[in-house]
Amino acid sequence: xxxxxxxxxxxxxxxxxxxxxxxxxxxxxxxxxxxxxxxxxxxxxxxxxxxxxxxxxxxxxxxxxxxxxxxxxxxxxxxxxxxxxxxxxxxxxxxxxxxxxxxxxxxxxxxxxxxxxxxxxxxxxxxxxxxxxxxxxxxxxxxxxxxxxxxxxxxxxxxxxxxxxxxxxxxxxxxxxxxxxxxxxxxxxxxxxxxxxxxxxxxxxxxxxxxxxxxxxxxxxxxxxxxxxxxxxxxxxxxxxxxxxxxxxxxxxxxxxxxxxxxxxxxxxxxxxxxxxxxxxxxxxxxxxxxx
Amino acid sequence: xxxxxxxxxxxxxxxxxxxxxxxxxxxxxxxxxxxxxxxxxxxxxxxxxxxxxxxxxxxxxxxxxxxxxxxxxxxxxxxxxxxxxxxxxxxxxxxxxxxxxxxxxxxxxxxxxxxxxxxxxxxxxxxxxxxxxxxxxxxxxxxxxxxxxxxxxxxxxxxxxxxxxxxxxxxxxxxxxxxxxxxxxxxxxxxxxxxxxxxxxxxxxxxxxxxxxxxxxxxxxxxxxxxxxxxxxxxxxxxxxxxxxxxxxxxxxxxxxxxx
Ligand code: SF4
Ligand code: SF4
Ligand code: FES
Numbered sequence: 354x355x356x357x358x359x360x361x362x363x364x365x366x367x368x369x370x371x372x373x374x375x376x377x378x379x380x381x382x383x384x385x386x387x388x389x390x391x392x393x394x395x396x397x398x399x400x401x402x403x404x405x406x407x408x409x410x411x412x413x414x415x416x417x418x419x420x421x422x423x424x425x426x427x428x429x430x431x432x433x434x435x436x437x438x439x440x441x442x443x444x445x446x447x448x449x450x451x452x453x454x455x456x457x458x459x460x461x462x463x464x465x466x467x468x469x470x471x472x473x474x475x476x477x478x479x480x481x482x483x484x485x486x487x488x489x490x491x492x493x494x495x496x497x498x499x500x501x502x503x504x505x506x507x508x509x510x511x512x513x514x515x516x517x518x519x520x521x522x523x524x525x526x527x528x529x530x531x532x533x534x535x536x537x538x539x540x541x542x543x544x545x546x547x548x549x550x551x552x553x554x555x556x557x558x559x560x561x562x563x564x565x566x567x568x569x570x571x572x573x574x575x576x577x578x579x580x581x582x583x584x585x586x587x588x589x590x591x592x593x594x595x596x597x598x599x600x601x602x603x604x605x606x607x608x609x610x611x612x613x614x615x616x617x618x619x620x621x622x623x624x625x626x627x628x629x630x631x632x633x634x635x636x637x638x639x640x641x642x643x644x645x
Numbered sequence: 646x647x648x649x650x651x652x653x654x655x656x657x658x659x660x661x662x663x664x665x666x667x668x669x670x671x672x673x674x675x676x677x678x679x680x681x682x683x684x685x686x687x688x689x690x691x692x693x694x695x696x697x698x699x700x701x702x703x704x705x706x707x708x709x710x711x712x713x714x715x716x717x718x719x720x721x722x723x724x725x726x727x728x729x730x731x732x733x734x735x736x737x738x739x740x741x742x743x744x745x746x747x748x749x750x751x752x753x754x755x756x757x758x759x760x761x762x763x764x765x766x767x768x769x770x771x772x773x774x775x776x777x778x779x780x781x782x783x784x785x786x787x788x789x790x791x792x793x794x795x796x797x798x799x800x801x802x803x804x805x806x807x808x809x810x811x812x813x814x815x816x817x818x819x820x821x822x823x824x825x826x827x828x829x830x831x832x833x834x835x836x837x838x839x840x841x842x843x844x845x846x847x848x849x850x851x852x853x854x855x856x857x858x859x860x861x862x863x864x865x866x867x868x869x870x871x872x873x874x875x876x877x878x879x880x881x882x883x884x885x886x887x888x889x890x891x892x893x894x895x896x897x898x899x900x901x902x903x904x905x
């Protein structure tokens with residue numbers, strides 16, 4: 354079964370580590386995906402914050418591109434893009450009038466949108482199309498009990514209509530880490546908000562969040578935190594510098610994408626992991642475990 | 646065209662090529678008619694009604710109506726982008742756009758030329774930039790306001806997928822900006838209609854400059870040609886062009902080899 358792959362803007366530059374490791378892992382798992390030949394920004398921020406229809410055009414237009422690529426399923430790794438695309442999809446499926454208005458506005462498109470594309474997150478595919486048993490069977494470099502705290506933040510589990518797992522206590526990442534040979538660390542703040550775009554105007558709010566989230570994971574024994582969103586990654590990793598300014602007793606932790614852990618367990622080369630894009634270097638703990 | 650005496654006599658010279666009665670009668674009849682008058686259409690230029698020849702371009706129609714175009718015309722051949730025009734047609738809610746020099750008038754067309762679109766352009770030293778998303782973020786942060794409405798594409802007289810090159814700028818895909826925006830004539834109509842107030846063509850120029858400076862493959866052919874020019878290989882030809890009378894120069898120009 355072929356899936357269209359929607360990369361999103363950030364995975365094409367500042368989160369290249371996320372994209373490279375995802376593509377490597379999906380290929381290793383034998384999942385057939387193909388990047389959409391034409392796509393635009395998922396439309397996030399504006400489309401999540403405002404209730405006017407024009408901001409829903411970006412996500413819906415991407416779903417038209419999926420149809421143009423002659424598939425009906427699109428997968429994305431960035432959980433922010435996922436959330437934006439899926440929310441827009443659920444919204445127009447539930448509101449035919451809105452969908453008609455939007456199609457009418459997009460008279461420049463040859464293909465109308467009819468709510469006929471399904472939006473998936475990479476984790477959906479790994480869990481439901483591959484299955485953790487098969488994932489485990491494909492591991493060539495088990496994570497050696499690496500203690501991973503799995504951070505979902507908001508976009509994978511809220512709102513309920515788009516959640517990929519239980520909204521209160523999701524376990525998909527924990528199960529993935531176990532299948533890869535790591536030891537998931539349960540911690541209470543795994544679905545806490547990272548303060549998201551407040552990072553632009555009030556880094557101090559992000560610093561407080563990062564302080565709480567990383568401290569919680571650390572105090573429960575985590576050696577590393579896995580994430581699924583470039584903005585969470587920015588706030589938890591790049592903002593550790595600011596966190597230290599506001600909280601001098603702060604000790605950081607390395608932040609990686611879940612896809613990077615998959616890629617490591619599947620035996621990727623180090624260049625796929627693009628460690629140059631990280632603020633807190635993940636390399637020491639990974640070499641310490643003999644993983645790279 | 647064939648309804649002229651010449652046409653008739655030519656037909657007469659080649660009897661085998663002509664089927665008996667019917668064509669001959671048609672040709673004979675045509676000779677009796679008056680020379681056809683130009684058909685006229687009614688257009689509204691900046692709100693004022695004018696009757697102009699049906700086959701006029703918008704630019705010709707404006708001039709036919711007695712106005713002189715000073716700022717809104719340049720090449721008159723669809724290359725310079727000086728003559729951007731917006732128009733509406735009867736019974737159609739859409740705002741259309743076209744280049745006045747290459748778009749024909751239509752019955753009931755209501756039009757306004759927009760010779761210049763005000764905007765601020767970023768000032769930069771191309772040598773000090775990098776061909777990535779951060780450059781666009783710094784010089785034209787406005788691109789991140791794009792909501793993918795595609796109004797810019799709808800308004801482009803060049804038929805460019807304008808939204809797609811703005812989206813490419815949002816992800817630092819300089820090569821795609823180059824490819825997609827290549828035919829932009831900088832008329833600015835897209836910038837005028839964008840609800841996010843983006844200055845698309847300026848972003849396109851930046852993208853193409855970045856491509857040219859940092860990503861374009863070096864061209865050996867170009868280097869060879871420059872060396873030839875410097876050695877004076879074309880001096881003679883250049884001199885003869887410079888001293889050519891205008892009509893001969895014009896003839897030479899239109900008969901030149903044009904790459905397909
Ligand atoms: S991209 Fe914009 S400025 Fe360029 S030709 Fe099209 S409408 Fe004119
Ligand atoms: S008109 Fe403006 S907001 Fe709409 S797609 Fe074009 S650049 Fe984006
Ligand atoms: S006058 Fe140059 S494009 Fe129309």
